[in-house]
Amino acid sequence: MDVQSPVQELSIMRLSEVTAVCGKSRAAIYKAIRKGEFPKQVKLSARTSGWIRCEIEAWLRARMAAR
Structure with a gap:
């Protein structure tokens, strides 16, 4: 398991990064x-x-665990 620093845990992702990571469109x-x-x-x-x-x-982890 990765141990993340508090700064990494609280970092912000913008919409373009979220769509790239999760594979969903903006509308979805x-x-x-x-x-x-x-x-x-x-x-x-x-x-x-x-x-x-x-x-x-x-x-994402929840989606992977649900498959």
């Missing part, structure tokens, strides 16, 4: 958020959002 991500099936984004500024890296990684 936002639909899954509305359904409660994907981690919610964090508002960084009026026009900027991001996702907490460890939450996306946990979502």
Whole structure:
């Protein structure tokens, strides 16, 4: 198991990185958020959002464990 520093755990992923990592489109991500099936984004500024890296990684691990 990887041990991550607190800075790595709290790092922010932008939408382009999230789509690349999880394989979902932008529309599919936002639909899954509305359904409660994907981690919610964090508002960084009026026009900027991001996702907490460890939450996306946990979502991916859960998908892999469910197969």
